[in-house]
Amino acid sequence: MGFNFYDFTALTHNIHVGLVEGFSPFMATTLEWVIVGTAYLLFVALFGLLLVYAERKVCAAFQQRLGPMRVGYWGLLQTIADFIKLLMKELIMPRKADRFLYNLAPFIVIIASFLAIAVIPFAPGLQSLDFDIGLFYLTSVSSVGVIGILLAGWSSNNKYSLIGAMRSGAQILSYELSVSLSLLTMIVFAGSMQFSTIVEGQRDGWYLFTGHIPSLVAFIVFLIAGTAETNRGPFDLAEAESELTAGFHTEYSGIKFAFFFLAEYINLFIISAVAATVFLGGWMPLHFGHLEAFNHAMDVIPPLVWFFLKVFGVIFIIMWFKWTFPRLRVDQILTLEWKYLLPINLINILLMAFIVLTKFHF
Amino acid sequence: MSEIKEIMFNSDRLATDEYLVNMGPQHPSTHGVLRMLVKLEGEKVLNIQPHIGYIHSGIEKMCEAISYPQIIHLTDRMDYLSAHMNNEAVALCVENALQVEVPERVKYIRTIMDELARLASHQLWWCVMGMDLGALTTFFYGLRDREMILDIFEETCGARLTVNYNLPGGVMFDIHPNFQKRVKDFITYFRKKLPEYDQLLTGNVIFRERTEGIGHLSLADAIAYGVTGPSGRASGFSNDLRKHQPYSAYPLVKFNEILDHRCDTLARYEVRMKEMHESLSIIEQLIDNIPEGDYAVKMKSVIKLPEGEFYQRVETARGEFGVYIVSDGKKNPYRVKFRSPGFSNLFALNNMAKGHKIADLVAIMSTLDLVIPDIDR
Numbered sequence: 117m118g119f120n121f122y123d124f125t126a127l128t129h130n131i132h133v134g135l136v137e138g139f140s141p142f143m144a145t146t147l148e149w150v151i152v153g154t155a156y157l158l159f160v161a162l163f164g165l166l167l168v169y170a171e172r173k174v175c176a177a178f179q180q181r182l183g184p185m186r187v188g189y190w191g192l193l194q195t196i197a198d199f200i201k202l203l204m205k206e207l208i209m210p211r212k213a214d215r216f217l218y219n220l221a222p223f224i225v226i227i228a229s230f231l232a233i234a235v236i237p238f239a240p241g242l243q244s245l246d247f248d249i250g251l252f253y254l255t256s257v258s259s260v261g262v263i264g265i266l267l268a269g270w271s272s273n274n275k276y277s278l279i280g281a282m283r284s285g286a287q288i289l290s291y292e293l294s295v296s297l298s299l300l301t302m303i304v305f306a307g308s309m310q311f312s313t314i315v316e317g318q319r320d321g322w323y324l325f326t327g328h329i330p331s332l333v334a335f336i337v338f339l340i341a342g343t344a345e346t347n348r349g350p351f352d353l354a355e356a357e358s359e360l361t362a363g364f365h366t367e368y369s370g371i372k373f374a375f376f377f378l379a380e381y382i383n384l385f386i387i388s389a390v391a392a393t394v395f396l397g398g399w400m401p402l403h404f405g406h407l408e409a410f411n412h413a414m415d416v417i418p419p420l421v422w423f424f425l426k427v428f429g430v431i432f433i434i435m436w437f438k439w440t441f442p443r444l445r446v447d448q449i450l451t452l453e454w455k456y457l458l459p460i461n462l463i464n465i466l467l468m469a470f471i472v473l474t475k476f477h478f
Numbered sequence: 479m480s481e482i483k484e485i486m487f488n489s490d491r492l493a494t495d496e497y498l499v500n501m502g503p504q505h506p507s508t509h510g511v512l513r514m515l516v517k518l519e520g521e522k523v524l525n526i527q528p529h530i531g532y533i534h535s536g537i538e539k540m541c542e543a544i545s546y547p548q549i550i551h552l553t554d555r556m557d558y559l560s561a562h563m564n565n566e567a568v569a570l571c572v573e574n575a576l577q578v579e580v581p582e583r584v585k586y587i588r589t590i591m592d593e594l595a596r597l598a599s600h601q602l603w604w605c606v607m608g609m610d611l612g613a614l615t616t617f618f619y620g621l622r623d624r625e626m627i628l629d630i631f632e633e634t635c636g637a638r639l640t641v642n643y644n645l646p647g648g649v650m651f652d653i654h655p656n657f658q659k660r661v662k663d664f665i666t667y668f669r670k671k672l673p674e675y676d677q678l679l680t681g682n683v684i685f686r687e688r689t690e691g692i693g694h695l696s697l698a699d700a701i702a703y704g705v706t707g708p709s710g711r712a713s714g715f716s717n718d719l720r721k722h723q724p725y726s727a728y729p730l731v732k733f734n735e736i737l738d739h740r741c742d743t744l745a746r747y748e749v750r751m752k753e754m755h756e757s758l759s760i761i762e763q764l765i766d767n768i769p770e771g772d773y774a775v776k777m778k779s780v781i782k783l784p785e786g787e788f789y790q791r792v793e794t795a796r797g798e799f800g801v802y803i804v805s806d807g808k809k810n811p812y813r814v815k816f817r818s819p820g821f822s823n824l825f826a827l828n829n830m831a832k833g834h835k836i837a838d839l840v841a842i843m844s845t846l847d848l849v850i851p852d853i854d855r
Binding site: 175178179180181275276279283349350352353359360361439440441442443444445446447448 | 497505506521614617618619678
């Protein structure tokens with residue numbers, strides 16, 4: 117069972133075969149679930165912590181500060197300390213809250229994020245779900261999260277929470293359209309909804325470059341709409357702390373709050389990962405058509421590194437938005453979507469179809 | 479609660495779609511302990527009733543029991559961002575009552591310190607304005623520059639915020655030997671940094687969308703509510719006391735009173751931004767010409783004001799600050815009343831924010847530049 121850092125297909129295949137041969141089919145499936153689930157849980161928890169740390173450092177850099185520096189070397193253990201603190205905090209519930217929905221809401225939010233992460237291809241062979249409606253599945257499950265946010269706002273029995281939840285509902289439902297349409301543009305170009313096909317199609321050049329203008333437009337729209345979907349600044353109306361204290365999670369404390377917090381960062385990762393996969397080639401190294409030597413040099417860098425480089429690039433851009441722009445108002449946010457992004461998207465998709473039909477692409 | 483509704487909203491009951499929200503006393507954007515009872519319909523603000531008194535400190539009453547120099551120390555606890563101007567108002571009032579002429583040097587020092595305090599206050603306002611609109615980075619840019627002013631204060635007065643620098647008859651100490659150099663350094667530095675403020679916030683599309691045409695306060699309303707300071711001047715209300723009733727060294731300097739007739743949040747924002755440039759130019763005109771001489775005149779150890787009523791007003795960073803002293807000839811006043819700009823400005827809020835969204839309410843409140851202890855005194 118050789119470990120190949122460039123292709124995980126053999127590794128994952130060997131584990132699968134080993135399990136099937138060693139156990140009964142039922143046990144094998146169960147064990148596989150447990151292994152995959154644990155791996156994702158670990159990844160999400162650790163990556164979430166890393167993202168929180170990254171955000172605090174990026175934010176500090178924008179604000180001429182150092183950020184966390186005290187706990188661990190350069191504050192590396194700060195987020196872990198924060199996480200332990202959150203675990204130990206008392207869970208406080210408003211007396212008149214709807215107990216069942218109040219407790220259910222954080223789980224819906226985080227489950228939606230977990231479901232979405234399953235289709236992200238990290239590297240060749242490192243993807244747990246790869247079916248022909250991958251992108252469709254992703255957009256569907258990621259919109260389940262808004263139910264959790266609405267429930268959280270409603271069940272908290274707090275007016276600020278309710279306003280935040282309603283804002284969030286209106287915003288996510290609207291921007292869902294733009295996210296889907298910009299992805300649809302790329303589906304038209306790629307000719308497939310399957311992630312592995314999409315990544316494979318970018319072997320000779322990323323879709324952002326090969327699809328020229330419509331791709332670029334779709335990428336920009338996707339970044340804007342994706343930022344809005346994750347409720348991040350400048351679209352962080354749902355938790356606008358200068359207006360609504362903390363929006364829909366005002367009444368949550370301890371680990372339940374941590375769930376919302378973590379879900380926000382997983383969503384950030386998912387949006388960035390999808391942007392990286394669909395527009396920037398996912399784990400595919402940077403290739404230019406004819407430059408053989410260059411292409412070989414790029415192949416030396418492992419796919420996993422490529423993937424995370426791109427993801428962090430997109431995450432950095434989204435953080436850049438947040439720490440630079442003021443927040444939009446609720447009516448402006450809807451105006452932006454319905455009056456600008458949506459028509460642009462519709463025209464863009466037609467343009468893309470035209471380009472694909474006339475084969476006017478690289 | 480139902481009683482409050484009846485009294486505060488003059489309407490018999492809330493309509494089905496309306497609800498009440500308490501903004502404050504613990505709320506991130508009220509900048510202190512202001513409580514507002516806001517009637518909302520969805521996101522739309524229908525009515526705002528400010529409730530004050532959460533940090534009422536009884537300063538006016540306390541003044542009746544203490545001597546005049548001691549009153550000065552209380553005034554910088556009110557509008558702590560305009561501490562120096564508040565101090566100066568009391569000092570000027572006492573000096574005028576006793577007909578004491580202060581040395582030229584004192585006038586220059588006071589004016590420079592006034593303008594430095596105004597700059598520091600406007601910088602903090604800018605930080606907070608950005609933060610209220612969701613641009614958190616502005617906070618650190620503004621505070622970075624404000625720190626330099628506070629360092630200058632610290633060097634000369636020993637305090638950074640509540641400076642207590644004025645005395646009846648002069649200032650407490652002479653300026654520090656480094657003072658002129660540091661102030662000049664600061665002016666050169668801040669001239670370069672001000673365009674950065676504009677790049678970060680003023681020119682931003684989202685910022686302009688959020689502020690243009692929001693929170694209209696007409697000239698008539700501004701005068702009726704007594705909205706003074708930059709907030710009033712943004713409605714075209716010419717009320718700069720530094721021009722209209724010059725005190726200290728203000729008659730000697732050339733500067734423009736910034737007026738704007740657009741009456742909206744953006745106008746109030748831009749008036750303050752331009753005032754920072756004016757303040758820099760005022761300091762620049764004075765800093766090299768501080769005359770030699772005493773930094774205070776010798777006053778009697780127990781100051782007694784003649785019987786009568788005395789009023790002095792100054793222009794603080796927030797507007798017109800007035801001190802009204804009624805004296806019965808003793809060493810402590812019979813009654814002291816402060817006219818604070820924040821109080822009048824706050825109550826124009828309902829007029830400005832009605833019909834806008836919650837987010838606009840926060841932005842409008844931010845351009846009024848409220849300091850709550852200034853209101854609850």
